[in-house]
Every structure is written in C-alpha cells, then in structure tokens.
C-alpha cells in the first residue's frame with residue numbers, strides 16, 4: 001500500500017481551470033485534477049488544453065461523466081501514451097482509488113498496477129480499459 005505522505009506529495013500539483021462546456025477542478029478526490037463532462041456519440045473528448053499535466057509521465061486526470069457508474073482515469077504511461085481505465089473494481093464493483101504507482105480498492109484490498117493489471121486479489125480480472133485516440137489537440141475516449 002502507498003503511504004499517505006507519498007499520496008499527498010503526488011497530488012499536490014493538481015490544477016483548476018474550465019473550458020469548452022466541461023469543468024476541470026480539483027475536487028474531493030484527494031486534490032486530483034478532475035474533469036466533469038458528458039458522453040457524446042459514445043465518446044468523451046478531453047482537450048489537451050484542459051489537461052496539460054498529462055504531458056508528463058504518470059500524471060492523471062479523473063473523469064466523471066453522466067451515465068458512467070464510476071469515473072475513468074486517464075494516466076500518461078511511459079511507452080503507452082495516455083491510457084484510460086475504469087475505476088470500477090472487477091471484484092465486486094467498488095470504486096478503486098488511484099495512487100502514484102497503483103490503483104487500490106478499499107473494499108476488499110485488491111490492488112492493480114498503473115496499467116490496470118491485478119497485482120493482488122481477490123480481484124482476478126484487470127480493470128476495464130477504454131480505447132484512447134490521440135489527436136493534435138485532444139484525446140478521445142471511446143465508450144462502448
């Protein structure tokens with residue numbers, strides 16, 4: 001498990017801004033940069049101007065959208081680009097919490113790595129991964 005000090009240090013760089021009908025804030029999720037938006041045509045559009053932190057490795061953005069039961073996390077991963085994972089635990093559906101090098105479920109202790117792969121059970125399935133299409137000025141997350 002990650003230490004509280006590491007978590008606070010990691011999340012200290014969150015930003016506040018708003019644009020384009022979406023709202024980017026530092027919310028109640030431990031100061032994480034958070035985007036509140038909508039799903040349009042089975043996609044979520046994230047402007048790079050709204051999430052400049054994703055140009056740095058391992059930085060994240062939480063996305064809340066009407067119709068999603070749990071948020072999506074966008075994270076910049078070395079060699080992978082920006083990936084999108086559901087924060088719904090594959091064990092029994094609790095919301096997992098992002099940490100600097102992991103995603104952890106407080107319900108029964110499952111732990112996932114930054115790619116959403118199971119590190120520790122009881123979960124046995126990886127977190128759901130969404131396709132991300134990167135364009136010059138945005139990322140589009142495809143919601144099936």
Ligand code: FES
Pocket residue numbers: 089090091092093094105106107108109110121122123
């Ligand atoms: S719901 Fe996440 S470990 Fe059980």
